[in-house]
Amino acid sequence: MVEPQRTVLIRGTGLLGASIGLGLRAAGQKVWLSDPSPTAQRIAQDIGAGTIYEAGDQAEIVVVASPPEVTAQEVADALQNHPTATVLDIASVKGKILSQLNALAADAQHPLQQQDLHRYVGTHPMAGREKSGPVAARGELFTSMPWVICAHETSSEEAVATATALARSLGASVHRMTATKHDESVALISHLPQVAASLVASRLQDAETSALALSGNGLRDVTRIAASDPNLWVQILSGNARPVVEILYGLREDIERLIGTLEEPEAPGGQADIAQLIAEGNAGVTRIPGKHGAPPQSFAVVTVIIDDKPGQIAAVLNDVSTVGVNVEDLRMEHSAGHQVGMLEVSVLPGRRDELAEALTEMGWKVVLS
Amino acid sequence: MVEPQRTVLIRGTGLLGASIGLGLRAAGQKVWLSDPSPTAQRIAQDIGAGTIYEAGDQAEIVVVASPPEVTAQEVADALQNHPTATVLDIASVKGKILSQLNALAADAQHPLQQQDLHRYVGTHPMAGREKSGPVAARGELFTSMPWVICAHETSSEEAVATATALARSLGASVHRMTATKHDESVALISHLPQVAASLVASRLQDAETSALALSGNGLRDVTRIAASDPNLWVQILSGNARPVVEILYGLREDIERLIGTLEEPEAPGGQADIAQLIAEGNAGVTRIPGKHGAPPQSFAVVTVIIDDKPGQIAAVLNDVSTVGVNVEDLRMEHSAGHQVGMLEVSVLPGRRDELAEALTEMGWKVVLS
Structure with missing residues (x-):
């Protein structure tokens, strides 16, 4: 547990920030809220996620829950304005934010110092919803969900312990890895499926109604996450561009191969190529762990x-x-x-x-x- | 309802053939079974899907439930051996089978005549399971599921009515369209999602366990149908190669565009391109009809x-x-x-x-x- 006497400031009261506030309040924590949007800030307070922050007050933990594109700037700002606080962010991409912070610390013109970064830990709660904003927030959002903690080379042990305790106090299951490993992992298990679902769904835009009437659970399953927020995904995909593009190269190669085969389906070896593709999918899907992280199990x-x-x-x-x-x-x-x-x-x-x-x-x- | 006194011969007693047998028997129909595999034939009889066919007996309806690659030959054979029967097939691709039959009828060396094809109707029940073989059969497999009836130019009205009645007697919901329209439709709503799921899942083969431990429902949904049978899908994809490849051209173009954008995520217009992709997915997914074919509805x-x-x-x-x-x-x-x-x-x-x-x-x- 986070020690109850420590005050947590949450910067950014959208879905995730407000949900963290609700969860921490339910765990007996004191929570301050701030958001550039007075409305979002007010709603978060009204639903019980915490009380609106007053400039100058010193927090002991700062959670930066801003959009990915402004996260590094917000973390830098928090490290300076709360000179003893542990600062963590919860953005879905980690490497880019860490490089941006290192660049600011290395910049003699910028007040951020390298030693300030000892108090910073990048994290990523793997939870979300199709809806956004503080109205959709819920304190239980993180229950049973993975929360990745990415300690960097100079993170202090205390900062890492604080971030870990906060994630656990919200019921999440903590996974530790480097920012690089995190970004490669989510490119594969989160960003690739999102891209695939969006690409398949976008082909349906001009489909005839008679074709769509034949839709079954297969299509529904594949496209379910295509209902996600474009604004957020622009920041996620462009913030994790390199690992995602590396995976897309492989995907493009497989599609090229399949197109070549289907252009001449009767050519020698063509059928074996298709069988190989489906068999590789069989092999891949069995590697996804089952319920509660147990080994995959057939029910x-x-x-x-x-x-x-x-x-x-x-x-x-x-x-x-x-x-x-x-x-x-x-x-x-x-x-x-x-x-x-x-x-x-x-x-x-x-x-x-x-x-x-x-x-x-x-x-x-x-x-x- | 199919008239109870008419005898149905099912050629091919795999999952679908045996399920049709079970369903027709439950509806009071007399069913004969035949399969090149004596074991499959015996199991289908043992589970109650019908009685083993004796060569020479005349059926009034023949359902060809063989693998797609031998379907046309089996239909031709059934039309000749049962000279008054209505013959229907249930393969997942329709245009290729119809062309094969037309080619056989046009071939002076082959006994099949163009007028035999009046008694043929191509159909496609949109039902299936991850498991295969008669052991997995169930008479209720088609309940509530779409069953496409593809009358061709010379199908007799009587043959179409017989096929329609058979599908309805199994609880299916009948959709009529041409073979061409059927093939374009399933390329989009069935074959594309299968390809996408298999491609995403195949990327997981060599993934690290620590990455897979972060898997959420998004990945599970997108890859669920990747567990399908390679053998069957070789025949489906190569049998519907042209419509599938046309869709894959569009998919490849979208992936090319996304790769270009992600290679230079900070270039002008890049972010708008990504937002556009996700927004198009949003638009597409809302077009999938809801439960029981009702208009999409938000619950x-x-x-x-x-x-x-x-x-x-x-x-x-x-x-x-x-x-x-x-x-x-x-x-x-x-x-x-x-x-x-x-x-x-x-x-x-x-x-x-x-x-x-x-x-x-x-x-x-x-x-x-």
């Missing part, structure tokens, strides 16, 4: 066909719980034209048959996978 | 924080149903390191506050979106 699925009316899902799951089987994952199958749904209940493989039998006896229409 | 989300133990989800949904609010969608948030889960319950926006209030009163930890 067995029991599908229950239900009417689309209130209480049906609850009734099924109520019966599942009387059998004493834990639900590992849940999915509703959506499709066009019918008023029934398929509820896919994932359970440990060893419990599948028992559950299916019990639900069938209870009168449910059950399909095994 | 409000009520998030409930629950312990990861049996019965918790059921208990929440049970309480939701006592409030009388219909659950439009459900999602579990998974993440690393914690034993709590977030159950996201989507409801009509007008019911959100009422539900949140009621659940809070019932003692649940509720977060509004």
